[in-house]
Amino acid sequence: MSDVLSLSLAEALEGLKNKDFSARELAETHVKAAEAINPALNCFTVIDGDRAIEMASASDARIAKGEAGLLEGAPLAIKDLYAVQGVNTEACSNILKGFKPEYESTVTQKLWDQGAVFLGKTNMDEFAMGSSNETSAHGPVINPWRKTGSDENLVPGGSSGGAASALAAGVSYGSTGTDTGGSIRQPAAFTGLVGVKPTYGRCSRWGIVAFASSLDHPGPFAKTVKDSAILTQAMSGYDPKDSTSYPGEVPNWIEAVGQSVKGLRIGVPKEYSVDGMPEDIAKLWAQGVDWLKAAGCEIVDVSLPMTKYALPAYYIIAPAEASSNLARYDGMRYGVRVEGEDLADTYEKTRAAGFGAEVQRRVLMGTYVLSAGYYDAYYVRALKVRRKILEDFNNAFTQVDALLTPTTPSAAFGIGAKANASPLEMYLNDIFTVTANIAGVPAMSVPAGLDKDGLPLGLQIITKALDEATMFKVGAALEDAAGFTAKPQAWWA
Amino acid sequence: MTATDTGYIIHGMKGDWEVVMGLEVHAQVQSQAKLFSGAATAFGADPNTQVSLVDAAMPGMLPVINKECVAQAVRTGLGLNAQINPHSRFDRKNYFYPDLPQGYQISQFSDPIVGEGEIECEREDGSRFVVGIERLHLEQDAGKSIHDLDPNATYVDLNRSGVALMEIVSKPHIRTPDEASAYVAKLRAILRYLGTCGGDMEKGQLRADVNVSVCPVGGYAKFRETGDFKHLGTRCEIKNVNSLRFIRQAIEYEANRQVEIIEEGGKIDQETRLFDAGTGVTRSMRSKEDAHDYRYFPDPDLLPLILEEDFIAAIKASLPELPDEKRKRFVEELGLTDYDASVLVSDKDRADYFEAVLEGRDAKLAANWVNNELFGRLNKEGLSITQSPINPQQLGKIVELISKEVISGKIAKDLFEIVWEEGGDPEAIVEDRGMKQVTDTGAIEAVVDQLIADNPDQAAKVKDKPKTMGWFVGQVMKAMQGKANPQAVNDILTKKLLD
Amino acid sequence: MSVTTDEVRRIAKLARIAEPTARLEALTQELNGILDWVEQLGEVDVEGVEPMTTPVVTPLPMREDAITDGNVRDKVLKNAPNADAGFFVVPKSVE
Ligand SMILES: [Mg+2]
């Protein structure tokens, strides 16, 4: 049965439909595989075998009755940021240790409504703050990929590192992630997966632990572009419980996959050529341009002059929102409380013990930029720059249908490799991805090749707001041209 | 208006001081559900039963605004003759407290839903003054901390957490403790007429924060001239004063405290203070080191609140008659005195009661019975008008029986007592107990004739001293158990004794 | 602009995080590193630009005034570190 693990989501769904195997068999295989890889990769925080078998059996019953949903019987891994009723939901923070929500996030509910099977919760950077998945209270996640001939453990990227590692190791047919500055696309690129961040508002944020509300985007990891379209389709839709949810219809994105890209205008933004970009990445980017040209696209040089300001603006806006969003973790109503001498002392001890170093750093940064005397100089200015970045995109999309860029400025790096670097160096991981969060436009990473060390690299496609259809179309064309089939060696087995 | 007009001056050791006040009133919006969640707002439920996961700030919960609360704020703004802002927004006010589950209050800071307005208020002596409204904004209430259930812990009930409040901020246009309470009373009346707030201070539906400062006499006039706050002195905010009487007491104490400090060469610290109703003093609430920095910023979970013209127009078209309009109508159309009309409209329940008594009856008589007889009796018993044992239909009948001369005014008072104590239909009581007024001149004449015959000396005296006729009036009334028509008695006595 | 250790202490107080005594110097340096770097936003001409608080352009949705939630005290208190008689129990906090 373990060969089913190598199937794509679309193939597995087809197999279930044809009764090649049952959902229960799939679930059992996945649970076993998850338990097998976890000691080495540390990608799951919860593996819920009982629930998986129970849900899979219900799927089998529905398949038998011909009532299969879009994802019927497919085991999926859920980032620990999503509330799953009755299952530990801790945002990988000590402050939420043992928290079991009495509610289900809108997005996971949509997945279960379509017949998906809950496999487990995946490890992540604490409160989604990180780009290497080294800030989790559960310890770092290990990337299944290694450099050719090396046994050094690498990071899977972050913050949705567990979701990426589990899927890249072939355990699940898809994972949910959240992307606030690149937290889906960057780990997708580091692990050879497709990662999608739809338009802001497409996927409801209700029931997902908030990091930075105006930048948080739920989205999926998938093995293929088609799988990513299926998952994005299932996760999207208006939610009256989220005031920032987009009220329009969800188009059929699955259909867009495989449609011709002939005549599409693809923009190549010159500002994404940064100093010190590894040659492999520059080469792959040029290769991507050639592939799309060969597929009939028109290539246009464009300029997004505000690009370099996106990351600094992000590191004001995101911490500001986070400092407020994380105020509710105070040990009063849920989570862990560290009793102090009095109320103030209890607050301070609880939050000092409950939050890790990176979370504390960002909460302090956010508190500072919002505080009296600094608000206008930092926060308001960042919001103004944010609008200028959006205007950059709006201008570009008057000339082109999609933008093509690298996803990350490097391939996966070693665990602890940046431990002694300044926080800034880690932040630069998101330099190419963060702009789409700032503007709220859809973007995806597609695995496109290996670097000289045999590590996967991704290319990013960005389209205008609500035009995921074009993004999936271009993504599929790239996927076709790249023919990326590499898999990590199963060194953990 | 100058300080001398209002007469409230503190005569210090070194000079005379005038007092300036501005009020921030928190009014609970009348609505079924909370501002950002579908939990109920009703008063007095078991702890934490009217709490949604949103109100408890569970991870990942998000706010969605209640349209009716927005409409109520607009309605109130229109009732305060204020500017309705078509573009407003919600901000987060960040601070930590166990009854503030989110760690921030969703409020409106830089762009409130309602801007400047004004209301006219009445002093005790009937004179009027205008108070400018600075703004009105929507925000969430916090939960309730209970400190006396356990000596070592605080108990938190989040039932009130997330209930919609309107914070109504006045300009510093209030000059005496009485004016402050008159302002709150008028504001409360307007809110109750509009149906936007229940106004019950005991239930916490209306809470006042009072900003008090003192300045040398003349400072206020300079402030009004220039708009420069430096003429007013440093203010202290007295939080959550929950009755009109306490408002007056708190201001008197606080103003005198400030004068004392200044005259002793001290400086007033701008701070938040609490009024202790037991001792009648205000005390500092937060130390300066802990000065709050609320870090307001736009709530990213919500979008700007844009009000369509139609939305505002529909609310405007459905506004009820407000106290000032009602007073004018009572004076102009019903012929009531300004004083009577003011008293009647000062409280919505009283005005409603009066209008139900009225029903086409003699307005002056009705006003007199409501304001004097009914309220005299209610006050004696410590009852509010909604607790009145006599309903407006009953009182209306009594008024009607008087105007139709079925009963005399004196008998009416007896009838009122009977209805108060026993209830029942006044008309039937009058019938059953033979309380009808005797207007039959023959019957009165017979009594008068008998009295004159029995008291000839007394009768003769009346010619010299007409005032002594009163004795005969009394005797006739007594003989007829008060039911004789007083006018008829007078006419007959005059004819028989003076002609 | 840059922060001093005193300011970091003040911010930590505001954020209700116990003073990071051991890391105060290092933390101050880290924050200053980030602040120096974001300083480059000063280069951007933002004259007359409306601050962008959200990428959403659709209007604020409003719900009807109906009681659709609450009456879930068990769920509300389920994860509480301390609860009694239907209340959350927290450290004594008289003001
Ligand atoms: Mg206030």
Ligand SMILES: [Zn+2]
């Ligand atoms: Zn307020």
